[in-house]
Amino acid sequence: MNESQMADSTKPLIGAHQSIAGGIHKAFERAKQVGCTALQVFTKNSNQWNAKPLTDEDIASYKMAASKSTIIAPVVAHDSYLINLCAKDTALLQRSRRAFVDELKRCEALGIPYLNFHPGAHTGQGEEEGITRIIESLNWAHEETKGFKVKSVLETTAGQGSAIGYRFEHLQQIIDGVDEPERMAVCIDTCHIFAAGYDISTEKGYDETMKEFDAIIGLERLAAIHTNDSKKPLGSRVDRHEHIGKGAIGELGFRMLMQDERLANIPKILETPKGEDLKEDKMNLSVLRKLAEGE
DSSP: OOHHHHHTTTSOOEEEEOOOTTOTTHHHHHHHHHTOSEEEEOSSOTTOSOOOOOOHHHHHHHHHHHHTSSOOSOOEEEOOTTOOTTOSSHHHHHHHHHHHHHHHHHHHHHTOOEEEEOOEEOTTSOHHHHHHHHHHHHHHHHHHTTTOOOEEEEEOOOOOTTEEOSSHHHHHHHHHHSSOGGGEEEEEEHHHHHHTTOOTTSHHHHHHHHHHHHHHTOGGGEEEEEOOEESSOTTOOOOOEEOTTSSSSHHHHHHHHHTOGGGTTSOEEEOOOOOTTOHHHHHHHHHHHHHHTTO
16 A cells, blocks of 8 residues: 555545546546546456456556555456346357456456456346356356455345346355355345335445345455446336436435445445546545535
């Protein structure tokens, strides 16, 4: 940790997913521009299967930028949106598994400790069969990456379409099923869980949701929180992110989140809409800071 990172160590761990245009190390410049202390990135183009391997120069540039950055929380990577670890189609499943292993390798090379991924969509097989395939995929991927430090981070989903992961029980069933549960962690997406029916917009609902998460999965398993308001109502099962306090969750839900001492050391990362000037990131991060301070 450098001097600027040490000076920032009392700040809330908040940030945003930043672009890697121009090189993955460029994400740190964008993070500094908006005042991030936490960061999420893709390690490659998220809408393509293939990517050029990371060069020694890529890795060195990333690590140098990280060492000088404002980021004090562990960096989180998000995998490609194309990957479906419970795909019904055998060819797509095999391609997804290979791509997931490549993502793990890229994270390990860069020293990124967390690879966030959506569990998958069962596309008509049924949830139980889908969960079984996810477990098999993770076991295969972990076998291919023996000894890696990077953790596979299951993200909660809204349950849109045939997506698995809209109940905490789904994630715990996957964790219980893998051969190396110590390699697993979880990310809560506030928009997703709200759309899935967990009402974090009220004090009672927030408390009940966190108690349920702790009882089923355990707060010690929580690696990150995607901090997004929801355009759609409670239980809609529709995944549409909104700016903080301007959606159906509202400021109260995020005030409770930001003031929850149990979550003080968990990076909270925006995935809200924004333009190239990143002014929306600045706005949302400002709102989160004010809520953390009780304003």
